[in-house]
Every structure is written in structure tokens, then in C-alpha cells.
Amino acid sequence: MKYYAEISKIVNGALSGDRKRVTSYTEMLCEKLEKDGEVIAIKGFREKLSSINSRTIGAHSTFSRPVPVEKDNRFSLADKTFPSVQEQIVFLPADEQKMIGSFISYIHKKDQLDSMGIPINSTLLLHGIPGTGKSKLAGNLAASLGLPLITARADALISSYLGSTSKNIRSLLEYARSEPCVLFLDEFDAIAKARDDKNEIGELKRVVVSLLQNIDNLGDTILVAATNHVHLLDPAIGRRFHYKMELKAPTEEVRFQIFSSLLDRFSFSRVDIENFVTLSNGLTGAEIEIVTFDYLRQMVINEDKIEAIELIRKTLLSRFSWLSFTIENRFNNMSKLHSIDKKIFSKKFISQLWNMSQSNVSKIFKENN
Ligand SMILES: Nc1ncnc2c1ncn2[C@@H]1O[C@H](COP(=O)(O)OP(=O)(O)OP(=O)(O)O)[C@@H](O)[C@H]1O
Numbered sequence: 001m002k003y004y005a006e007i008s009k010i011v012n013g014a015l016s017g018d019r020k021r022v023t024s025y026t027e028m029l030c031e032k033l034e035k036d037g038e039v040i041a042i043k044g045f046r047e048k049l050s051s052i053n054s055r056t057i058g059a060h061s062t063f064s065r066p067v068p069v070e071k072d073n074r075f076s077l078a079d080k081t082f083p084s085v086q087e088q089i090v091f092l093p094a095d096e097q098k099m100i101g102s103f104i105s106y107i108h109k110k111d112q113l114d115s116m117g118i119p120i121n122s123t124l125l126l127h128g129i130p131g132t133g134k135s136k137l138a139g140n141l142a143a144s145l146g147l148p149l150i151t152a153r154a155d156a157l158i159s160s161y162l163g164s165t166s167k168n169i170r171s172l173l174e175y176a177r178s179e180p181c182v183l184f185l186d187e188f189d190a191i192a193k194a195r196d197d198k199n200e201i202g203e204l205k206r207v208v209v210s211l212l213q214n215i216d217n218l219g220d221t222i223l224v225a226a227t228n229h230v231h232l233l234d235p236a237i238g239r240r241f242h243y244k245m246e247l248k249a250p251t252e253e254v255r256f257q258i259f260s261s262l263l264d265r266f267s268f269s270r271v272d273i274e275n276f277v278t279l280s281n282g283l284t285g286a287e288i289e290i291v292t293f294d295y296l297r298q299m300v301i302n303e304d305k306i307e308a309i310e311l312i313r314k315t316l317l318s319r320f321s322w323l324s325f326t327i328e329n330r331f332n333n334m335s336k337l338h339s340i341d342k343k344i345f346s347k348k349f350i351s352q353l354w355n356m357s358q359s360n361v362s363k364i365f366k367e368n369n
């Protein structure tokens with residue numbers, strides 16, 4: 001059922017007499033209804049909200065608060081978005097998918113855990129090499145939980161002015177606490193690194209430690225942090241996260257899902273997709289995406305026919321930085337590929353890559369050996 005997440009939170013809030021929760025989630029429901037064009041329903045809810053707000057909470061609900069800005073140059077400390085599940089599909093191997101599923105059910109059971117006196121710390125640390133889907137996964141989580149995503153980049157939070165970084169972090173947290181949301185701290189290692197900054201050492205250390213200690217008081221805020229350099233994090237900080245997940249270069253199965261979804265509107269055969277999957281071993285999801293869009297752009301602009309070999313060339317160029325398909329140095333390139341895997345990079349396949357006959361390729365190999 002659509003809007004189930006919001007409705008169930010509103011009901012829970014009402015049953016537990018938590019007015020702030022009811023209004024926050026009703027506001028959130030209104031924002032969603034607005035996006036879906038449900039004008040009449042919103043009008044009713046908004047009228048009720050404003051009458052409650054003016055009677056009890058004051059003219060402004062927590063929701064109308066603007067995203068905080070950096071004091072010195074007025075940069076926004078965060079971006080607020082409402083990601084949709086359809087836009088934020090992340091393909092993961094089965095184990096990782098299971099872990100995310102478990103994190104989501106852990107959050108759904110927050111009220112039950114609270115009522116049993118079991119503290120819940122809704123924190124997830126995503127780490128791994130660039131381009132493996134960490135940021136997209138944060139958006140996917142927000143969408144799956146029906147919450148807004150508040151993305152803060154560490155570089156916006158870190159200020160060269162003494163004391164400002166901690167102020168920025170504090171105002172961001174205060175903002176995040178004011179409404180249910182997924183707070184996403186991207187490039188989290190930069191904050192951990194900044195702790196060693198001579199200017200701020202004492203103050204920042206205190207702020208970061210208190211940030212983590214206060215996670216339990218973040219209300220309905222879910223904290224997701226991402227880093228490419230998990231080893232730079234203070235172990236004490238790493239330990240505070242209840243869930244930790246490493247995102248790696250995609251497995252064969254995941255590459256199949258990524259290629260299939262990127263190319264589903266084009267008439268590649270299953271064998272073509274399987275070839276892309278085999279030949280893209282080691283590339284990240286982001287690299288696969290770049291190569292595929294690069295190919296599709298070129299195909300549309302030049303009004304070319306679908307040609308699997310051209311996408312294969314681009315995939316291999318992205319995978320092997322030394323490779324080129326020019327005439328110069330072609331023997332070196334051909335023999336290097338051939339020696340990586342004689343079966344995959346057979347002379348027949350090499351002849352297709354360089355767009356020449358197999359007998360010519362054999363000749364080149366003979367002449368140079
Ligand atoms: N497993 C995946 N499933 C779907 N898309 C993926 C996956 N991995 C990467 N991508 C795609 O690659 C692009 C980059 O992903 P994203 O920005 O989430 O990576 P990241 O891990 O946050 O990288 P960085 O560490 O550089 O911030 C996105 O457009 C995303 O669609």
C-alpha cells in the first residue's frame with residue numbers, strides 16, 4: 001500500500017500520544033501527496049495541521065525549517081531530497097542485500113524495541129572503493145523507508161575557521177533531529193581526518209565523539225555514513241555503527257543486472273550481455289555506467305546500428321589503461337591481451353576487436369614472433 005510507512009508512523013505517534021511525531025509524519029505525507037498531485041487530500045491535512053500548529057506548537061512546524069548554512073560563507077551544509085525507489089535501484093550480491101533488508105527491518109521495529117527498553121542505534125557505515133554505489137544506496141534506503149534524504153558533504157562541514165566545524169556539525173545534527181530523515185554523511189573520513197587537524201584537535205574530537213554518542217538521541221533520524229578510506233576512521237568511531245557494510249566491485253551476477261538494466265531498451269542479445277559481463281570483470285558499477293552511456297551517446301549521435309563489439313571495445317579500454325585499438329603498437333596490444341587469457345582473447349576475438357581478418361591477425365603474430 002502506498003504511503004503505508006507514513007500512515008503507520010502517524011498511527012503509532014497518535015497511539016503513543018506523540019504529537020510532534022504525528023505532525024512531522026503528516027507533513028511528510030503531504031509532501032509526498034503533493035508530488036503525486038493529490039491536491040484535495042493535502043488541503044484537508046494542511047488545514048488540520050495549521051490549526052493544530054497555531055494552537056499548540058506555534059506558527060511554524062519543524063518541517064518548515066530551512067537547511068542550515070555555513071556561517072562564514074553561507075554555503076548550505078546539506079541538501080534535502082526525496083529520492084524515489086525507481087530512481088535509486090542498487091544491485092547488490094545476496095549477502096549484502098540481506099544485510100540491508102535486516103537494517104530496514106531493524107528500523108521498522110524501532111517502536112517495538114523502544115517499548116521493550118532495548119536501545120536502537122539506527123546507524124550504517126558504508127565503505128568501499130569509489131563508484132560502488134554507496135551514495136546511491138543511501139538514497140535507496142531513504143526511498144525504501146519513505147524518508148527525506150539529508151546529504152551533508154564533509155567538505156561543506158569542515159571550515160578553516162577555528163570552532164566553525166563543530167558549530168556546523170552541531171547545527172546539522174540539530175536540523176536532522178527536527179524531523180524524521182536519513183542523514184547521510186558522505187566522505188565521512190574527512191571528518192575523522194580533521195580530528196587530527198592541529199587547529200581543531202580538541203574541539204573536533206569532542207564533537208565527533210559526541211556526534212556518535214548522541215546517535216541514540218537522534219529521534220527518528222537514521223544515520224548513514226560513507227567513506228572510501230575506512231582505515232582512516234578512528235576504531236572507536238567505527239565501533240559505534242551497528243551496521244557496517246563494504247561495497248566491492250560488482251560480482252558477475254551484479255554486473256549482469258547492471259548491464260541488463262542499462263541496456264533494456266536496446267536490442268542486445270543475452271549472449272551479448274553475457275560477453276559484456278565477462279569482459280567487464282573488475283570494473284565498478286560507476287565505470288560500467290560511464291562506458292555504457294558513452295557508447296549509447298555515440299551510437300545515437302552518429303545514428304549507428306547497435307553493435308556489441310563497439311561496447312566491448314569501450315569496456316576493455318576502461319579496464320586496461322594501456323590498451324588502444326590503433327594500428328601503432330597493435331602487436332604489443334594484441335599479444336598482451338592474448339596472454340591475459342588465451343581462451344577469452346582468442347585470435348578470432350582479437351580479429352573482431354581490431355576489425356581485421358583472422359588470417360591477418362595470425363600473420364601479425366607470426367611476423368613478430
Ligand atoms: N551496485 C550498483 N548498482 C547500481 N548502480 C550502481 C552500482 N554501483 C555503482 N552504480 C552506479 O555508479 C554510479 C556511482 O555510484 P555512487 O555515486 O553511489 O558510488 P559511490 O560508491 O558513492 O562512489 P564515491 O565513493 O566516489 O562517492 C551511480 O550512478 C550508480 O548508478
Ligand SMILES: [Mg+2]
Pocket residue numbers: 134135136186226
Ligand atoms: Mg558517493
